[in-house]
Amino acid sequence: MISVSVPVLTTERLTLRAQRPDDFEAYAAFYASERSWGMGGPHDRPTAWRGFAAELGHWVIRGYGFWMVDVTATGETIGLVGLWNPEGWSEVEIGWAMYEAAEGKGYAAEAAIAVRTYAYDTLGWGPLSSVIVPDNTRSQALATRLGATPERDWVSPGGTSAVIWRHPGREAVTISGGTDQLPASGGTEARA
Amino acid sequence: MTITDLAPTTFSIPTLETERMFLRAMRADDIEAEVAFFQTERSRSVGGPLPQAQVWRAVAGMIGHWALRGFGFWALEEKTTGAYLGRAGLWCPDPWPEPEIGWTLMDHAEGKGFAREAALAARGYAYDTLGWTTAISLILAGNTRSEALAHRLGARREGEYLHPTVGAMNVWRHPGPGQVPGQTPGQTPGNPDTADWRPQ
Numbered sequence: 001m002i003s004v005s006v007p008v009l010t011t012e013r014l015t016l017r018a019q020r021p022d023d024f025e026a027y028a029a030f031y032a033s034e035r036s037w038g039m040g041g042p043h044d045r046p047t048a049w050r051g052f053a054a055e056l057g058h059w060v061i062r063g064y065g066f067w068m069v070d071v072t073a074t075g076e077t078i079g080l081v082g083l084w085n086p087e088g089w090s091e092v093e094i095g096w097a098m099y100e101a102a103e104g105k106g107y108a109a110e111a112a113i114a115v116r117t118y119a120y121d122t123l124g125w126g127p128l129s130s131v132i133v134p135d136n137t138r139s140q141a142l143a144t145r146l147g148a149t150p151e152r153d154w155v156s157p158g159g160t161s162a163v164i165w166r167h168p169g170r171e172a173v174t175i176s177g178g179t180d181q182l183p184a185s186g187g188t189e190a191r192a
Numbered sequence: 193m194t195i196t197d198l199a200p201t202t203f204s205i206p207t208l209e210t211e212r213m214f215l216r217a218m219r220a221d222d223i224e225a226e227v228a229f230f231q232t233e234r235s236r237s238v239g240g241p242l243p244q245a246q247v248w249r250a251v252a253g254m255i256g257h258w259a260l261r262g263f264g265f266w267a268l269e270e271k272t273t274g275a276y277l278g279r280a281g282l283w284c285p286d287p288w289p290e291p292e293i294g295w296t297l298m299d300h301a302e303g304k305g306f307a308r309e310a311a312l313a314a315r316g317y318a319y320d321t322l323g324w325t326t327a328i329s330l331i332l333a334g335n336t337r338s339e340a341l342a343h344r345l346g347a348r349r350e351g352e353y354l355h356p357t358v359g360a361m362n363v364w365r366h367p368g369p370g371q372v373p374g375q376t377p378g379q380t381p382g383n384p385d386t387a388d389w390r391p392q
Contacts, residue, residue: 002205003205005200006202024286053253053260158245
């Protein structure tokens with residue numbers, strides 16, 4: 001028997017936890033919408049189900065993966081953030097898929113910083129990447145707020161042109177400290 | 193940020209043992225064989241051919257299926273050699289009509305009864321451990337090898353299911369938990385094909 005454990009991460013306002021079966025309806029709705037185009041969507045429901053299952057299997061194969069993001073106070077699920085590195089990927093990246101309800105509150109940044117901190121402090125990794133398709137201005141803005149900058153062009157195994165953004169490394173994040181790196185719109189890092 | 197190790201979400205994949213095989217969780221080093229399989233025409237009956245990156249995701253999806261459904265595909269490992277023979281198990285991705293028993297062997301493992309041995313173990317697990325009261329197998333028309341095996345397992349054709357990507361598949365209904373061995377109408381009692389039907 002094998003057993004796989006997905007840790008729970010918490011920030012000031014958010015709880016990051018493993019994907020569950022009852023998350024699928026909202027996930028399928030997201031992937032059915034135009035909002036998902038930056039994540040390779042839209043996808044029909046069977047494709048979305050297999051993608052959802054593959055994200056869980058990614059944890060088993062790689063030892064890391066995506067978390068669902070809940071607003072702790074309400075229990076509302078607002079999207080996914082995680083560490084993604086399937087076959088053929090450029091390298092491990094921080095990825096995110098935020099539902100519409102997450103807009104404008106700084107939740108995406110808060111969740112991404114939690115995951116990046118986990119990667120740096122718990123997994124001991126170096127500067128991470130994010131893969132962002134051109135014209136995905138929402139994700140570009142988030143990456144910029146996280147201190148990442150465009151590094152090079154890349155084409156996914158599926159033939160999608162994208163840009164690899166490079167995040168600041170652990171030292172840079174630590175030096176800039178706390179909430180200093182999030183000047184714009186209210187994301188807060190819940191570093192104790 | 194606080195890492196709460198108190199409440200991680202855990203899912204498990206059991207290992208079953210048959211006379212000649214371990215049925216165990218799929219893992220990264222099985223993917224190479226699956227990549228080769230999904231380059232062949234034989235993979236057409238299970239949604240192939242597929243490029244390498246898609247095969248990786250398909251295997252990841254098979255593993256994740258366990259977390260979502262509580263059952264899934266096992267890798268078939270030959271006890272004597274450790275070789276990866278293929279996979280078999282219990283499968284019900286969205287929007288499957290109902291859970292099925294599935295099997296897919298690598299080329300080199302065909303013709304030795306491994307699929308039957310694994311399918312019996314999977315069916316035994318479904319009935320005896322999971323409490324299933326019935327089971328189907330979805331088989332693409334013309335996949336004569338799988339049709340023959342379904343027949344030998346006591347399954348009978350009962351209709352068609354239109355798979356969203358693969359197309360029309362035949363629904364084969366397995367004998368239920370109380371119908372094996374030898375109790376299915378039309379089956380010969382003591383049929384050697386079902387004689388080893390018991391929980392593995």
